[in-house]
Amino acid sequence: MKDKTNEDSIKADNAMVKAPGTALAGAHDEVIRPGAGKLSQSAATSVGKERCRPLIFIGNDDGFRAGGLAALIDIASRYGDVVAVAPYEHQSGKSSAITVDTPLRVHCIKSSLHTMIYSVNGTPVDCAKLAFDRLLPRTPDLVLSGINHGYNSGNSVIYSGTMGVVFEGSFRGVPSIGFSYGDYMPDADFTPCVPVAEQIIKDALGGGIAKGVCLNVNIPKCDKVAGVKRVRSAVGYWKEEFEERVDPHGRVYYWLTGSYHNEEPDNPETDLYWLDRNYATIVPCRADQTAYDQL
Numbered sequence: 483m484k485d486k487t488n489e490d491s492i493k494a495d496n497a498m499v500k501a502p503g504t505a506l507a508g509a510h511d512e513v514i515r516p517g518a519g520k521l522s523q524s525a526a527t528s529v530g531k532e533r534c535r536p537l538i539f540i541g542n543d544d545g546f547r548a549g550g551l552a553a554l555i556d557i558a559s560r561y562g563d564v565v566a567v568a569p570y571e572h573q574s575g576k577s578s579a580i581t582v583d584t585p586l587r588v589h590c591i592k593s594s595l596h597t598m599i600y601s602v603n604g605t606p607v608d609c610a611k612l613a614f615d616r617l618l619p620r621t622p623d624l625v626l627s628g629i630n631h632g633y634n635s636g637n638s639v640i641y642s643g644t645m646g647v648v649f650e651g652s653f654r655g656v657p658s659i660g661f662s663y664g665d666y667m668p669d670a671d672f673t674p675c676v677p678v679a680e681q682i683i684k685d686a687l688g689g690g691i692a693k694g695v696c697l698n699v700n701i702p703k704c705d706k707v708a709g710v711k712r713v714r715s716a717v718g719y720w721k722e723e724f725e726e727r728v729d730p731h732g733r734v735y736y737w738l739t740g741s742y743h744n745e746e747p748d749n750p751e752t753d754l755y756w757l758d759r760n761y762a763t764i765v766p767c768r769a770d771q772t773a774y775d776q777l
Contacts, residue, residue: 529563529598529619536562536687539622539651541609543573543630543643546591546601550629553672554661555597557679558626561687563596565618567609569643570601574632576643578650579605586612606643610650624686625651628661629675631668635700635753636716636742639767648696649769657691659683664703664757675701678710678762698765700757708760715765716752718744 529537538558542551546568558564570589581604592599600617602609606627614621627647634642644660651658659682663675678701691697698715701707721743724736744754753763 528595529565531619532563535596536623537618537620538562538564538624538626539610539613539618539656540564540566540568540626541606541613541647542568542628543576543606543646545569545572546599548631549668549670550631550661550663550672553675554626554629554679555599557676558624558683559597560680561683562623565598565600565613565622567600567602567613567617569606569609570603573605573643575641576605576607576646577641578607578646579643580611581605581608588612588617605646607646607650610647614650614654621654622651622656624683625656625658626661626683627651627659628663629672629679629701630660630662631670632662632666633664633700633757634660634662634698635757635763636718636744637720638742639698639715639765641720645698645767648698648767652694652696652769655693657686658696659686659691660696660698662698662700664701670703674704674707678707681710682764692766694768694770695766696769698767699762700753700765701762702757702760704760706760707762710762710764711753711756712764712766713751713753713756716744716749716754717746718742718754 538561540551540554540558542548544550551566551568555564555566586602586604586608589601591601602612625648627644630644634644639645644662648658648660661675661679663670663672682697682699720740722738722740725739727735727737729735746752747754749755753765756763
């Protein structure tokens with residue numbers, strides 16, 4: 483979920499949709515045909531075929547061209563085979579939305595020995611559901627989402643398409659992690675994210691995530707991350723404001739703006755407190771939102 487007060491983030495979002503991303507390097511564009519089965523692969527790929535190599539599924543909400551997706555694919559490919567399925571267009575703020583009235587179409591963007599990248603004309607969770615049902619050769623060992631261009635801290639986790647993918651993975655019993663970085667720009671440098679993501683991915687593949695739990699990881703924009711804190715989400719809320727504007731044809735429309743109100747900015751138990759101090763944060767989450775203490 484992006485900070486809607488930042489005009490630069492709006493421009494960045496628009497540019498991200500149009501700009502070619504590094505994830506497309508060496509890509510080809512193949513429409514998946516009827517009867518393709520579980521996975522349309524070229525003969526040159528062995529994704530998911532070697533049981534000794536973990537299979538990692540990656541999604542996002544910034545779209546398949548996003549630099550954050552390319553960065554996460556690069557990191558994850560050091561630890562296993564990767565299948566990435568991402569929206570064709572930018573889908574920030576879509577949470578766990580699904581498409582029920584439009585046909586979904588899959589394009590193979592890249593096929594290599596240990597990596598497959600697809601795009602889908604749907605939401606982040608559409609991509610995840612389609613991957614589990616049709617595109618993955620087997621159940622993945624790990625689900626990753628991101629790296630999001632902008633934080634998903636505080637209660638933004640509720641609105642986040644990045645975390646929608648994570649919750650979908652958790653529903654299916656797979657260890658799942660969302661990564662977000664405090665830089666909204668399409669040309670963001672994700673170098674500070676690498677050591678944080680590497681350690682968390684290694685821990686997760688080693689069984690470091692409890693059953694039914696998923697992780698929301700936020701990484702600050704800084705030269706060097708000071709450390710990692712395992713904390714809870716800050717209590718707060720979005721103060722939405724809808725600006726009334728007029729288009730070139732004289733018709734009135736409304737544009738969502740606003741800001742996030744943090745109700746506990748000085749509380750060291752929260753993610754926003756430590757992000758402001760250049761620490762990465764890990765917030766354990768559950769897809770099950772039942773208030774068990776009220777039963």
